[in-house]
Amino acid sequence: MAGMRRRLVSNRFPLGAALFLFGALVVGGHITTGQFAVLGAIMVLVSAFAPVRTISERRRAAAGAGGALRQEVSLYGAALDGIPDPLLLIDRRGTVRHANAQYRRVLGSMQPGTSVLIRYRSPEVLDMIQSALAGGSPAPVELVERTPREHWFLVSIAALPRVGEGQRDFLVHFRDLSEVRRAERMRTDFIANASHELRTPLASLAGFIETLSGPARDDAAARDRFLAIMHEQAERMSRLIDDLLSLSRFETALGRSDFARVDLIDALVHVVGAFQPVAARDDITIAFDRASVPGARCEVHGSRDELIQLFDNLVENAIKYGGDGKRIDITARPAELGGLAAIAVEVRDHGPGIAEEHLPRLTERFYRVDVETSRGKQGTGLGLAIVKHIVTRHEGRLTIRSRPGEGTTVLVTIPALTPEKPIRKMENTVETDS
Ligand SMILES: Nc1ncnc2c1ncn2[C@@H]1O[C@H](COP(=O)(O)OP(=O)(O)OP(=O)(O)O)[C@@H](O)[C@H]1O
Ligand SMILES: [Mg+2]
Incomplete structure (x- = not known):
């Protein structure tokens, strides 16, 4: 009975691996529990219709045509395609077994059989993958792809559970940070611009205050001229602050x-x-x-x-x-x-x-x-x-x-x-x- 259960579990490795993955994505906030339920249901159905074979049968089949492995990859590859983040499934040598649909859409084609260690030149990404393949648990790293347009990713790698005597596979996950980065850049540009625009009239005001309290102290004509300019600069600052407040009001309180x-x-x-x-x-x-x-x-x-x-x-x-x-x-x-x-x-x-x-x-x-x-x-x-x-x-x-x-x-x-x-x-x- 126990042997039977073990056989069934091992035959449902794709299901276990995919559910493990979906669970991780839910916890990480990448998919909703609703999406999790749908994907889980798809996997259960796929698994139910997949032929149940013993480990030895599988070994024989793999040794024969190598087709079983491909069939397995295509079964849960279809499920990985439903995940909204780019994902690569690689083996313990770093060879790609499957690139999901989102990966192909955002990062370009990636044929099964390609080595990720050749595709990625970033030393941080390579170190991370190599460390995971060697049994480590490396921290996620950032990757910037410049073509076709700038994209930022947080790349992480997770070892999938090894089942039976099969080899361990790894899942490389690319979390798209581009929108967050662009928003951050806009915010810092905005602060830099606003400070610069405020600093210009402020510097002018400070300069005139110094002149009026020093060399021009007793020069009535200069004092009037400088005060008029100071008034104009103060108005400019107040207008800028009004405009900034208007914008922030429109952007926050809708x-x-x-x-x-x-x-x-x-x-x-x-x-x-x-x-x-x-x-x-x-x-x-x-x-x-x-x-x-x-x-x-x-x-x-x-x-x-x-x-x-x-x-x-x-x-x-x-x-x-x-x-x-x-x-x-x-x-x-x-x-x-x-x-x-x-x-x-x-x-x-x-x-x-x-x-x-x-x-x-x-x-x-x-x-x-x-x-x-x-x-x-x-x-x-x-x-x-x-x-x-x-x-x-x-x-x-x-x-x-x-x-x-x-x-x-x-x-x-x-x-x-x-x-x-x-x-x-x-x-x-x-x-x-x-
Ligand atoms: N009628 C126009 N003819 C020619 N250029 C214009 C005209 N309206 C706007 N622009 C150009 O568009 C830019 C942006 O206009 P906008 O009103 O946003 O800013 P601004 O007038 O420079 O500053 P602010 O309106 O904050 O005082 C201007 O700096 C100017 O170069
Ligand atoms: Mg204007």
Whole structure:
């Protein structure tokens, strides 16, 4: 009886190995218990239909054609293909027996029979594999693959339980850390950029404080000039902090509990009115045409403050970067978005325009076409990042069209509140394209 049980267990080595592996992946948080159950069930079925053979029968079969081994690999290879992480099953010499589907998709083809010790050049990975093959329990190591694009992995190796007199196999697991690494890089870039932008006006303030308390102490004319510059620098710092806070608010708190019925055209009138004197100082005309939007079609479900902030940024950019064209055209018209009524607002300048390669990156935080020009105009490259967030929060669409020499047009389309589309809880966002 005991012998019978042993025979059955040994014949179900693939099942045992796979369940051991799935269990490890559940514990490691790589697959859910639901996926574990499905994969386990598949393995049980596969195993149930697999021919039951004694060890000696298996040995004979293996010695004969070597086909049993291949059959076994293909049986649980199919199950390994269901695991969402890249995996390699290797033998004790480091020869690949199976590369699962995710491995082939992410890391490229890997034929059975290839030696992993030849495929991987990273000394850390090689040391880890060799140590495991020699019976050790090495710690996971990091691997960076640079082609086709940068990918980071945490590579670990586990010895599968040896069954009967069979040889021990090993499972190499690649945990994809790329998204985590990219997010980390974005965060550190963001902190570096924010600190740099804050340090510039701060250094200028510190310099003027020193001058005013020393050499310029009794120079009334210099004092007034320096105080005006200090005021400007302090305002720049406070604006940058406001922008950073806006971004962090949009990125963390996604609640829209303050959204209400807002007259979009009214918000736009407010912004145009505020910018008229600034534009007039530089001989720029702001032409605002809202004639085609009937009164009843002006309302959207949103935040008036955010919509004002959105149009503020667009009109400010048009004046700052497109002011040479001396005319800014703003139009509001009825439109359609996803089959529903919407309002499209267009802010168009006749300035130098933007080269095509910059367009997809304009809404990235701190992205500026020409850093010096923008900084000279008090810009920090956060405006369009904020615009994109606000448009997304309003389930709208942002499109920026521009050609060098032909000016820039920014189009914002926001769903309208019409009798057919009453206020509702908005859960989904429409992808903002820029
Ligand atoms: N209308 C425009 N014409 C030409 N270039 C533009 C225009 N609008 C934006 N840009 C370019 O896009 C960049 C990003 O704009 P964004 O509004 O995000 O930042 P900013 O204006 O530099 O700084 P901030 O808005 O934070 O004060 C600008 O630095 C500028 O190079
Ligand atoms: Mg701006």
